[in-house]
Amino acid sequence: MANYSTNEFKGGLKVMLDGDPCSIVSNELVKPGKGQAFNRVKLRNLMTGRVWERTFKSGESLEGADVLELEMEYLYTDGDMWYFMRTDGSFEQYAVEKRALGDDEKWLKEQVPYTVTLWNDNAIQVTPPNFIELEVTETDPGLKGDTAQGGSKPATLSSGAVVRVPLFINEGEVLKVDTRTGEYVSRA
């Protein structure tokens, strides 16, 4: 892999730090008037999801991480592993551990494409699409005619996620949800 120096650091660049693949979140130059320059760098550890703050001397470099992001469809789970399939026509399947799903397990739906991050050909992270459509499996009955009132109630979706929805939503309806915030957007 190539090496990247601090002045090539930018958001999204994947580098190795302390043996783990990381994604650069931000890079800020710090420089006293007449002195040595440093870079204050925030990196997300892709194995743990934790954000690290580190200082580097400007011009120092890190090894690039062999990280690939691919689109894959979710297939099924056997309870231990979650299975995804590449959508590029190769039909290659990857088994994913729960750790790589993290909190996003609740947004899984069959045949929906997810972004799967591979490191050395191992799936280390699964990112759902920003918006996903899911069916309501459980919620209190809808209030007729109430389309404008504020107020919300919890609804359980087919993936297991629980979101706050407007009072007029009924079981069986399909909703559009923002997976980044976990918020209801609209009826699908």
Next chain:
Amino acid sequence: MSDAWRPTADMTTLRDRARLIARVRAFFAERGVLEVETPILGQGGSTDIHLASLSALARTAAGRQRLWLRTSPEFHMKRLLAAGSGPIYQLAKSFRDGEVGRRHNVEFTMLEWYRPGMSLASLMEETAALIREVLSPSTLSDEQGPLRCRPYRELFHEHLEIDPFSVSLDRLRRLAAERGFMPKGALDDEPRETCLDLLMSLVIEPTLGWAKEDSKGGQGSLCAVVDYPASQAALARRHVDAYGDEVASRFELYFQGVELANGYDELTDAAEQQARFDEDNAQRRRLGFDEVDVDTRLVAALAQGLPDGSGVALGLDRLIQLALAKPRLSDVLSFDTSGC
């Protein structure tokens, strides 16, 4: 269509910028300081280890020649002083390669001025007066007394409980790595200066220039740092402080955690100047950096005689950024380097 052609600052900001620059010009006009313009390209460049110069290949009367884009207008302005210009100032487009960030842009505007016959202390007050005039009253706390002045040594003592002049190199390296979010041992091959720079930039600087000490946020208040270690003198003279240590005769001014200005009691000794240039280039060779052509005409001007006095460089874009309370330097530039 892509929006990449658009300016990085909005039009209101550009009007505010023009108004503030007019105020700067009025400030110097009132004080009888002459506005000058000097070349952006020079046959010599800055040898400063921590500055990366840009250069250009030009066809000139001398043939194909490498010319250096100035990192500050200092050398040409000093040649004017040696020629008898008297007090001068310049709004100088300057260039520093690789300096990109919230408070940096590769190309930036430096406001630099020189005061023959003026003491460093008086120039410090004049610099503060200019900054107060440009900053809006709401960002500035209302104290208008003499400038708050903090010796470099005192700040390290207060924030880190060490004496930067006498602390052992081992302890300094360990402390800098720990407080600077670096792995253990990361600074084991680094000189004192690197460790001191790191602690200054990451631990001390953010606390300087606030109306209430030790509180980041709210109103700012100018703060001057003085008596830097002699090794950080650059083009400043040196003197011995009350503790018997040699220190640099220079100051830096901070406002809201941002370094705004850097002033020197100017070195006028041609031989000393030549020696510092040569030492810089020797160190550049050791570190594997490109050497920079020494400005022999500056050395010749110093040999002819530079009047005693002081000079200061101020980051004008930063001052405007603070005056207009903008989060990024690019917010006050018509086009930043990434959008140029």
